Amino acid sequence: MAHTHKLEIFRGLWKFKSNQQKIWGVLVFLTFVTAIEVILGIYKPHVLMSPLLSPFEGGFFATLGNILFSPIIYMKTLNLIFILLTIVKAYYITWDFMHMRDEKGSLRKMVVWTAVFLICYLIFILLQEGGYVFGVYNADDSLIKRDF
Amino acid sequence: MDSTVASTGTEGKTWGGGNRPLGASYGKLMMWFFIVSDALTFSGFLAAYGFSRFKFIKEWPIADEVFTHVPFLHGQELPMIYVAFMTFILIMSSVTMVLAVDAGHHMNKSKVTLYMFLTIIGGAIFVGSQAWEWATFISGDYGAVQTKGGNILQFGEYVTENGEEKFKRISIDDFAVPVTGTRVEHERKNGLWFVDGASLPEYSVDEIYNGLASNPNILVRTQLINEEGEKTVLSREESLKQLKDNGQLVVKGANLRVNEYGTSLFADFFFFITGFHGFHVFSGVVINIIIFFNVILGTYERRGSYEMVEKVGLYWHFVDLVWVFVFTFFYLV
Numbered sequence: 001m002a003h004t005h006k007l008e009i010f011r012g013l014w015k016f017k018s019n020q021q022k023i024w025g026v027l028v029f030l031t032f033v034t035a036i037e038v039i040l041g042i043y044k045p046h047v048l049m050s051p052l053l054s055p056f057e058g059g060f061f062a063t064l065g066n067i068l069f070s071p072i073i074y075m076k077t078l079n080l081i082f083i084l085l086t087i088v089k090a091y092y093i094t095w096d097f098m099h100m101r102d103e104k105g106s107l108r109k110m111v112v113w114t115a116v117f118l119i120c121y122l123i124f125i126l127l128q129e130g131g132y133v134f135g136v137y138n139a140d141d142s143l144i145k146r147d148f
Numbered sequence: 149m150d151s152t153v154a155s156t157g158t159e160g161k162t163w164g165g166g167n168r169p170l171g172a173s174y175g176k177l178m179m180w181f182f183i184v185s186d187a188l189t190f191s192g193f194l195a196a197y198g199f200s201r202f203k204f205i206k207e208w209p210i211a212d213e214v215f216t217h218v219p220f221l222h223g224q225e226l227p228m229i230y231v232a233f234m235t236f237i238l239i240m241s242s243v244t245m246v247l248a249v250d251a252g253h254h255m256n257k258s259k260v261t262l263y264m265f266l267t268i269i270g271g272a273i274f275v276g277s278q279a280w281e282w283a284t285f286i287s288g289d290y291g292a293v294q295t296k297g298g299n300i301l302q303f304g305e306y307v308t309e310n311g312e313e314k315f316k317r318i319s320i321d322d323f324a325v326p327v328t329g330t331r332v333e334h335e336r337k338n339g340l341w342f343v344d345g346a347s348l349p350e351y352s353v354d355e356i357y358n359g360l361a362s363n364p365n366i367l368v369r370t371q372l373i374n375e376e377g378e379k380t381v382l383s384r385e386e387s388l389k390q391l392k393d394n395g396q397l398v399v400k401g402a403n404l405r406v407n408e409y410g411t412s413l414f415a416d417f418f419f420f421i422t423g424f425h426g427f428h429v430f431s432g433v434v435i436n437i438i439i440f441f442n443v444i445l446g447t448y449e450r451r452g453s454y455e456m457v458e459k460v461g462l463y464w465h466f467v468d469l470v471w472v473f474v475f476t477f478f479y480l481v
Contacts, residue, residue, distance in 0.1 A: 019250050027243045031236065036280045038232040039481050041212070049377060086476040089468055097246045097465045099458075104171040109178070111208040115184050118192040130202025137203070146395050148297040 008102050009092070033085050038079060038136045048078035174334075180458045186428075190470050194477055197417045207371040209224055209410035210379070211479050217284050231479050234277045235471065240427075241270025249461045252454025257443065260357045260454060264440040268462065271433040278426045285418065288401025291320035292408040293356055295394035300410050303356075304381075305365045315381055318366060321396065325353045353395040369411065371410045413475040418478065425474055428467045435460055452471035 007022050008015040009029075016022040040048070040087055053070040055064035066073055071080055097100045100108055158164040170177060201208050212227040219230070248263035293301045306315040331352055332338075334345025360366055368387035372380045381389060399406040407415035439460050448454045 020247065023243055023246050027239065030239050034232060034235055034239070038228050039478075041228050061291075076433060082476050082480045083338070086472055089472050093242065093465055093469045093472065097242050097468070098462055106178075107170040107172055112183055115187050119186055119195075122188075122191055122195045123198065125204055126199040129461050130199035131201045133199075133206055134331070138206070146299070148295060148298050148299075 002100065005099075009096065022096065025090050030089055030092060033089055035083060037085055040081065044078065048081065049076055051075060052077055160369065173455060175455065178461070179462045183220055183462065186466065187470075190421075190473070193417075193421050194473060197421060197440055199479060200397045204413070205412050206373050207406075208373070209371070209413060210373075212373050213477060214285070214409045214414075215281070216303065217289075217476060219280060219387055230277070230281070234274055235475050236271055237274050237277070238468050238471050240280075241267045241274070242465050244270060245461045245464045249454070249458045252448070252457045255444070255449070255454070257449055260443050260457060261392065261440070262449075264436060264443055264457070268433055268436050268440060271464075272438065275426060275429050278422060278429070282419075285415075286401050286403065288319045288336075288399075288408045289319065290408065291350075291398065291400040293353060293391060293395045294397040294399050294400075294406055295321075295390075296396050297394065298412070299394075300371050300399070300408065301391060301395065302369045302371075302379075302408070302465060303360070303366055304369055305367060306381075307394075315369065315378075316368075320400070323363050323366060325358040325362060325392065327352070327355050327358065349398040350400060351398045353391070354397060356396045356398060357388075357391050357395065360388060371481045393402070421478070422473060425467070432460075432464050432467050436464065 005019045005022070007017070007019065009022070009026065014025060016025055026093070051074060053069060055073050094112075100111075124133045136142060155254055156164075163171045210279070215231060216227045218224070218226045243472070244263045244266040248260050248267060251259035258357065269426075269453055275353050275440075290302060290304075292303070295301060303316060303320065304311055307316045308314075309316075311453070332342075333348050334340075336342050339345070360368075364384065366387075367384060368382045368390055370380045370382060370390075374380045397406070399408045401408055402412075402415040404416055404419065404433060405411075406412055428455040439457060442448060442456070448456060
């Protein structure tokens, strides 16, 4: 059986001579990303502890803007960085360790698009609902009291 | 014959049968299907964690204050270090697994054996670390008082360290004043026949209150998160009043009902999600051991292909992939 591997990562910026070398290269990269996460997690730089933008106010377009830019309006920059770095790590684990890079495009799309679509949907529904329940619990006229 | 065989007009084309339209064997394809469905299970759990966290966003425990222990380094607060180590172990065992797959492609039996062995060791270290993490979490460190409303009151004092004033937790063992002879445990032989009561907590709320009253430096910290992103510390009078009026149960550590670190949902999700992941790692190790022995026995050598190592490898990498997300959402965000 002939096994051909694509031996470059970062869109060809980093090329390897053999599959083993690529594996070690990916390990170095993943360790580097984890180290960044841990250092940020321990020191929690003050600038990153609040969202980049504050919510727009006004009419329809402000609401639309709030939805479109919600990751940088409603999420602490630090958490956004963590989530993006996690997705980067997930990409390299799937593409290089699970050999997704070497599979046919149809197999790749079948697995990734299905999972990504359903997971995004699930997260949207549950987080939206969680935020709503928070609002119900903490409204001024809420009938539930928890501060005792 | 033609009348019994449906002719679909796809003969000789990609999906006409007799070839592999997706370029992967049956086994690998089924493993991918399983991984997709398992990924949805895990994301369901993590999304449910997110739901509960958004619901109690103002009082969720801060992970950095919960997971601060490292084996052999008692009494030091080192958040993140141990989980980072666990993450590295798991990524490392993923690397040895993918090296085993690569050696399998070259039909190199001795190298596959070596790398499979290292993968199993990595998995075992990870499961052991997780057991230690659980044990630490269950036994707890400072102790707290649960109120009638199910909120958690923790104790500590302000100290100045390196010119910075900060709140330092104090263990209930260090200040509780024992009162003798007031509490009786309900055993099978007294009270109702053959019915046990719950075992008594180490201290009663009165003992904690006496301790708090006689130590003017100690303050109560609630689970509410303030503007600065820290837990709210009450004034001295409020501390005494809150504990007197609402204190109900002394808790130490965490289990499925109470949690000294804050809302008990946090402990429930911690046990459920890391437990489910740990179970995956454990079963991965077991499958790896089976494959390891098959490699040694030369099963795949005779079969002429090490594809089984590749399929198990897919599962093993998936376990690593899930951990990357658990790590982010439990320990970082």
